[in-house]
Amino acid sequence: MQEQELLNLLMLQNIPGIGHINAKKLVQYFGNATNLFQANIKQLSEVEGIGDKRLKSLKDSAYLREAEKELEFIKKNNIEVHYYQDEDYPFRLKQCIDGPLLLFSRGKIDLKNKPILSIVGTRQITSHGIAFCEKFISDLAPLKPVIVSGFAYGTDIVAHKAAMDHNLQTIGCLAHGLDQIYPKAHQKYTAAIENNGGFFTDFCSHHTFDRKNFLSRNRIVAGLSEATVVIESAEKGGSLVTADIAHSYDREVFAIPGRPQDKFSKGCNMLIKQQKAQMITSAADLVYFLNWDLTAQNKNKQAQLFVDLKGEEKLVFEKLKEIGKAEIDALSLACDLPTYKLASVLISLELSGCVRPLPGKQFEII
Incomplete structure (x- = not known):
């Protein structure tokens, strides 16, 4: 240009x-x-x-x-500028009617042919929410998704850190220009994020942090990805706004359910009740709903002889090892597991690189 x-x-x-x-x-x-x-x-x-x-x-x-x-x-400052008509402009954001004319970035961002997932939630994330978010991203790691969030306190920074722990690209969407970082306490993460992804914003350098900018930031979080996951949320909050924006873009929205009396489960439960979000309880659920291709990710993996499997995963793996190729209905009978539960276990085993699907609803160990 x-x-x-x-x-x-x-x-x-x-x-x-x-x-x-x-x-x-x-x-x-x-x-x-x-x-x-x-x-x-x-x-x-x-x-x-x-x-x-x-x-x-x-x-x-x-x-x-x-x-x-x-x-x-x-x-x-070596800022990358992405014009909405250029090839390097994020594909999914280009489909949003209110996507920015210009998008600014810093870091090593590569979105080509990558699954992209936005993860949002409360700034006051609980220990349960942290544990779920970390395991969720760990389980998705074999698929190499790009993890997008808002670089805020709580859920956002937990998601960014978990992504980096597994060498995944992560993108922080900012509500201000690239001449500053908010919150300042997260300054210590900027170099690592830029080496494992980077930052996006549609604000110029003279735009300082302001809460009214959150709406603009949230639409980029929602618009970049094919799906948005809400980990925890109260009845009101920015994560619900992001979920609503993603829903308006006709993107998939997922929410983690919780007990009705828990403050930071009420927002997620409400999204599910209003049918604005699908309920998920694991990474396997997400992979199933999005129909992500696990075969391509696992085709070069050798059999994992020392995978630490427990419970139903170990049961299914050992049964497949014993009988070889098996159709899902036959495997359901052999393991004494209902097919709906078995399907979730099989997807989890695929994510771990332990089994692969075959034509005719059959499975075998790798």
């Missing part, structure tokens, strides 16, 4: 009252941002819904000076 075009796009994105939907409409109407700012008042007024106030803003030179400062910041 030519520098002048980027400068004009920066200016357009930061003019108050325009918004990302109108900005993209204006660019599409004039062909590019440079043509837009070269247009006269008469030409601009022909765009449906532009209005006199927006017309005046488009001709205000103050926004040009701000854009020039931002362009200098981008150059000096």
